[in-house]
Amino acid sequence: MSVQSRAETPLAEVAEVWPRDGHIRVVGDVHGHPDPASTRWLLVLALRDHDTRLRYPLETGSAARFDATVPLADFVPADPAARAAEVKWDLYLAPEDTADLGTAHWLRVGRQLDDIRGKKKIMVFPVQYVRTDDGTALAVQPFYTIKDNLSVECAPHPSESSGQATP
Amino acid sequence: MRIRYLLLNAFGTGGTIRTVFNQANTLVGRGNDIEIVSVVRHREAPVFPLDDRVRLTSIIDERADARGDARGDDNEPAPGLVARYRSWDTTRLKAKPGAVVPAGEFGAEYFTRYVEREVIRYLKGVRDGILVSTRPALNILVARYADPGLVRVAQEHMNLGTHRKDVQQAIARYYPRFDAVAVLTHRDRADYEKLLPRTRVVRIPNAVHSLDQVPSDHGNKIALAAGRLIPQKGFDMLIPAYKQVAERHPDWQLRIFGTGKKKAELRALIEEHHLYNHVFLMGHTDQMDDELAKASFYILSSRFEGLPMVVIEAMTHALPVVSFDCPTGPADVITDGKDGILVPPKDTDALAEAICTMMADRGLRAGMGAAALETARGYAPSVVHPMWEELYAELAAARGAVGQPAS
Structure with missing residues (x-):
């Protein structure tokens, strides 16, 4: 009895997530795409409910593997007003020629092919803390959504009230 | 009768x-x-x-x-003296x-x-x-x-x-x-x-509840442990031991089924050892038979037991077992080298070594698994x-x- 199913449509399947040492690294494989190895891929962070998109060109690896590392500071919203409440970044893999198009053209990064349902409560990742230039402390944590897709939350540090960062 | x-x-x-x-x-x-x-x-x-x-x-x-609490609306007659005394006595x-x-x-x-x-x-x-x-x-x-x-x-x-x-x-x-x-x-x-x-x-x-179970094909890179998340079950020893395992067999995962008071502490151990990609606290399942059939071997890390039934149930799915030789049970059920591997109680290095031995050799898992199924028949x-x-x-x-x- 195999626990791995086949991809019906192209998808970016997470193998490992490494939230450590001030970065979040995501390793995975593109499934169901006709020619993943000769496509130039970008990792796109899409700020949920905003227009903000951050794009990271990925090394063209062998076969379908992708390996992306993002420093924690990048998950802090550029607009200081947006830091007072939690924000969520949804992760996508985009072929280079579609990088300026919308999320409908990209592959949502997630973990769909194994047999574990309800990853949100099972595959839980550590939180890391980052301090912005203005002294605000924020908590950054990758998480699986209820649809088993990978997102990253950036929220005010629980022990520091918003707008009153300690010097 | x-x-x-x-x-x-x-x-x-x-x-x-x-x-x-x-x-x-x-x-x-x-x-x-x-x-x-x-x-x-x-x-x-x-x-x-x-x-x-x-x-x-x-x-x-x-x-x-x-x-009774929910019923306490205004229409309820005031309880009598005896009832009130009983209620007071019960609370005491x-x-x-x-x-x-x-x-x-x-x-x-x-x-x-x-x-x-x-x-x-x-x-x-x-x-x-x-x-x-x-x-x-x-x-x-x-x-x-x-x-x-x-x-x-x-x-x-x-x-x-x-x-x-x-x-x-x-x-x-x-x-x-x-x-x-x-x-x-x-x-x-x-x-x-x-x-x-x-x-x-x-x-x-x-x-065991049944011997008529789907056997494992020992092909999935999944090791399984199960039990309440309490100190008795020794998951706090298993997780650090698994660090050595994950380094040598990064394509395997350990699934721990069960709920309990120590969940937050076990999660902290997983984070401390950076095992969040390899060790999963799966929570409760009402499909344990399916989960066992998907795994390739079972791990028992308990400090003590009576007779760990989940071990024998794992064996009904042709799963070999890696276990601490704790009192009592594992040695009654498992013959070291035949249907599983017994290691000295609380010896986490030996546990890690035995887990790696199991992961490295599908033929070994299949052979021991067949013997485990035979052992389980004695518990029908x-x-x-x-x-x-x-x-x-x-x-x-x-x-x-x-x-x-x-x-």
């Missing part, structure tokens, strides 16, 4: 509950009259499957308490630790003076049949307060050495009142016979449950008629 099983909580998820249900299901199917009496009840239906013909009753229904007794159950009993916190009083009241009303109690606290209450005219059997689901000193003293003092004391392993039987030289001690292992319901029936029938015959009111 009329047989009553006394459980602390028939609505929980422990191994004792499951094995008692299995016994009840088989014995009721063989024409016996079976009742399971749960000291407490906090939910509507039990977690484990129970034959409709088995009567399930409770002594203290905590659901009723909850409803609930706050007092028990006077009968030794403080060292692992379930002592549940046996308040109120619970003890209710159990004793219940026991005084039992007049016929065979009474089987299933943990030291209940065994001691039954030995002291149940009608000596009843056939009484004490089941022990933990090994003797596990019990604290005050519990062992109470066992030595009160268990000779039982017609028989039933233990799970040969090693434990020898220990009890030493402590209770004039008492009949029998070894009857627990039975059809092998084990007649042993209970024979014991009860023999004890009843020794006393004279059963099913008649005790004189």
Whole structure:
């Protein structure tokens, strides 16, 4: 009895997530795409409910593997007003020629092919803390959504009230 | 035969509950009259499957308490003086630790003076049949307060050495009142016979619920462990041990099934050792058979056990087992090198090494898995449950008629 199913449509399947040492690294494989190895891929962070998109060109690896590392500071919203409440970044893999198009053209990064349902409560990742230039402390944590897709939350540090960062 | 099983909580998820249900299901199917009496009840239906013909009753229904609170509207007449006194007395007794159950009993916190009083009241009303109690606290209450005219059997689901000193003293003092004391392993039987030289001690292992299971093909890179997330199960040793494993076999994962008080601490250990891509706290599943069939071997990291049933259930899926040789159970079930690998208790390096040996060799898993399936046959319901029936029938015959009111 195999626990791995086949991809019906192209998808970016997470193998490992490494939230450590001030970065979040995501390793995975593109499934169901006709020619993943000769496509130039970008990792796109899409700020949920905003227009903000951050794009990271990925090394063209062998076969379908992708390996992306993002420093924690990048998950802090550029607009200081947006830091007072939690924000969520949804992760996508985009072929280079579609990088300026919308999320409908990209592959949502997630973990769909194994047999574990309800990853949100099972595959839980550590939180890391980052301090912005203005002294605000924020908590950054990758998480699986209820649809088993990978997102990253950036929220005010629980022990520091918003707008009153300690010097 | 009329047989009553006394459980602390028939609505929980422990191994004792499951094995008692299995016994009840088989014995009721063989024409016996079976009742399971749960000291407490906090939910509507039990977690484990129970034959409709088995009567399930409770002594203290905590659901009723909850409803009573919700009912307290303005239309309710004010309770009378007697009712108010009773309510005050109950509250007082609930706050007092028990006077009968030794403080060292692992379930002592549940046996308040109120619970003890209710159990004793219940026991005084039992007049016929065979009474089987299933943990030291209940065994001691039954030995002291149940009608000596009843056939009484004490089941022990933990090994003797596990019990604290005050519990062992109470066992030595009160268990000779039982017609028989039933233990799970040969090693434990020898220990009890030493402590209770004039008492009949029998070894009857627990039975698995079924031998008709989907076997593992040993191809998925999944190791499985299961148990409540409590110190006894040793997951706090397994997780650090798995760090060495993940470095050597990064394409494997460890799935730990179960819930419990130590979840946050275990999660912290996973984070500390950066194992969040390899070790998963899966929570509760009601499809354990499917989960076992998907795994390639089973790991037992307990500090102590009685007879770990989940190990034998894993073996019914042709899973070999890597286990600490803790007291008691693993050595009774597993033959090292044949159907599994036994390592010295609490030796986490040896545990990691044995896990790696298993991961490195699918042929080894398949061979040991086939032997494990063979071992599991000795724990089939059809092998084990007649042993209970024979014991009860023999004890009843020794006393004279059963099913008649005790004189």
